[in-house]
Amino acid sequence: MKLEICTNSYQSAKNAQDAGAHRIELCSELAVGGITPNYGLLKQVSENLSIETFVLIRPRSGNFTYSNTEFEIMKSNIKLCKDLGFSGVVSGVLNADNTIDIKRTKVLVELAKPLQFTFHRAFDWTPNPEEALHELIDLGVQRILTSGQSVSAEKGIEILKSLKIKAENKIVILPGGGVSVENAILFRDEGFTEIHASLTKLEKLNESPIISMNSKKHFKETHLAVSNSEKIKELLCNLKNE
Secondary structure: OEEEEEEOOHHHHHHHHHHOOOEEEEOEOHHHOOEOOOHHHHHHHHHHOOOEEEEEOOOOOOOOOOOHHHHHHHHHHHHHHHHOOOOEEEEOOEOOOOOEOHHHHHHHHHHHOOOEEEEOHHHHHOOOHHHHHHHHHHHOOOEEEEOOOOOOOOOOHHHHHHHHHHHOOOOEEEEEOOOOOOOHHHHHHOOOOEEEEOOOOOOOOOOOOOOOOOOHHHOOOOOOOOOOHHHHHHHHHHHHHO
């Protein structure tokens, strides 16, 4: 069974390689489900590590329905991953109703070739997972990262097993979400060939700050925080009137 480790830094990636993991998913900001890592991190990993690496192509946190500009950013990042010699990408696009955006996902899959393509956990938002499964098979996606549409892969094991059977070896079902040292054997015993885990630990780096730089108001998956043009104009107008 292959173990893929979700890594959010160079040190995490190196730790995964040194520990014997088979593959990493490289991203940033695990707290929001991961976003595309910056160029510096991509370059450092590509030049200094030998572990098979798939890169998360997700331009921001929140939902998986993207503007035209965001979609162009995703395409640019896939091209960068190809130039840097990575083995695969992890991505996907949904419509506003959380069905798979077949047209845009197809563009990404085709652009990524010959890199492998994993459709990420946006799959767990789809209203009809069986239909989504067959759509992704038709698109030529190699694997689906999913928790079985549950809060953890362990709790979603029945859906995961059903998806694996329906996949008919045409696509890899990659259980992910709460996979741990304690429950990993469950997925092996159920016949899954790969698992995805983060297996992180928290290392204290400094004393607690006086104020937090985290903002809870920006963590809302159904909304997107953007600059308010009217407020900007209003503020600038107030400054001119002083």
